[in-house]
Amino acid sequence: MAFLSMFALAAVVLSAGGSVGPSTNSSFCTESKECLEYQLVCKTDEYEVRHYSPTRWVSTDAEAYFMGVGAAMAFRRLFQYITGANEGGFQMEMTAPVLVRIQEETRMWEPAVYSLSFPLPAAYQEEPPAPTSDKLYFTEMPEMDVYVRSYGGWMLSVTSRLHAHLLNKELGRVGASYNHSFHYGVGYDSPLKLLNRHNEVWYVAEGDPVCKDPQEPTPAHTPRVTPPNSPTDSPTEPLPHTLYSSPALPPSNVSSPSSSPLAPSDTPAAPASSALLGSSSDAPIQVSQDLTANSTASGSAIWSPEYVGNGTAGGGSALEAGAAQ
Numbered sequence: 001m002a003f004l005s006m007f008a009l010a011a012v013v014l015s016a017g018g019s020v021g022p023s024t025n026s027s028f029c030t031e032s033k034e035c036l037e038y039q040l041v042c043k044t045d046e047y048e049v050r051h052y053s054p055t056r057w058v059s060t061d062a063e064a065y066f067m068g069v070g071a072a073m074a075f076r077r078l079f080q081y082i083t084g085a086n087e088g089g090f091q092m093e094m095t096a097p098v099l100v101r102i103q104e105e106t107r108m109w110e111p112a113v114y115s116l117s118f119p120l121p122a123a124y125q126e127e128p129p130a131p132t133s134d135k136l137y138f139t140e141m142p143e144m145d146v147y148v149r150s151y152g153g154w155m156l157s158v159t160s161r162l163h164a165h166l167l168n169k170e171l172g173r174v175g176a177s178y179n180h181s182f183h184y185g186v187g188y189d190s191p192l193k194l195l196n197r198h199n200e201v202w203y204v205a206e207g208d209p210v211c212k213d214p215q216e217p218t219p220a221h222t223p224r225v226t227p228p229n230s231p232t233d234s235p236t237e238p239l240p241h242t243l244y245s246s247p248a249l250p251p252s253n254v255s256s257p258s259s260s261p262l263a264p265s266d267t268p269a270a271p272a273s274s275a276l277l278g279s280s281s282d283a284p285i286q287v288s289q290d291l292t293a294n295s296t297a298s299g300s301a302i303w304s305p306e307y308v309g310n311g312t313a314g315g316g317s318a319l320e321a322g323a324a325q
Helices: 002-017 067-082 157-174 272-277 287-298 318-323
Strands: 020-022 034-036 039-043 048-052 055-064 098-103 112-119 136-141 144-151 182-187 199-204
Touching: 055 067, 067 098, 067 112, 067 136, 067 157, 098 157, 144 157, 157 182, 157 199
Parallel strands: none
Antiparallel strands: 020 034, 039 048, 048 144, 055 112, 055 136, 098 112, 098 182, 144 199, 182 199
């Protein structure tokens, strides 16, 4: 009986610690030794579904008007914990990713609460040292399936919201069931990494996950008008006058072509296509660049060098060096 109890305990330890493991070449964790592991359930052009095992995280909350400000305060507390601000003064390696829990409904002009979490290293999944700060706590992340949308660049307040909206819209289109009250902003890279950055948005699935091809045709918002066919129509006959191909029609008060001062061939009508299109292609709208520029100017970057500094890592990750400032 005692043997069976020890075997069950060992199974629990392996299942809890097995979800955080060494980073590999195929993972997104290029700057940390350990990374959160998952199983890929399915993937479409718009999102993928992942299965995560139960894990333990160290977390803290911060209230702020902007996600970047709240995440900066919370990041410093968590970094102090893994660098020795814990009972026993244990030094821990930085793990990835960093999770920011974001409430879906926030009111304008009111601060929101952002919860930031680090996954504990595999060696501390079962018995992590207690933090010395009362603002830190442990989060037991349950076994779950999540819908994931990935994007590059910097994880800003506006880009995180934008990709959450796009994922939300796609999940609604395919009829997926998920938790609508919050989503996770997920970052994998330090501020010192400038190229090939990887960020994600997560929604926690409810029930069986949905994997459908997002390229399935959807009903057109505006039906196309097609002229009715007449019994005399034939494939060899020219089409009736259309907006794009017909010459200008003579005024209704002109009885014959000879009474017109100008023949129709002398005054060809300008193609309607050029009149309709006009200069619409002269000023392309670059939404993503404008949004990114405005967000960077407002200082809302979560992992921006503005709050983590420009220090160099001495034997540790770049994230560690930045947060130590």
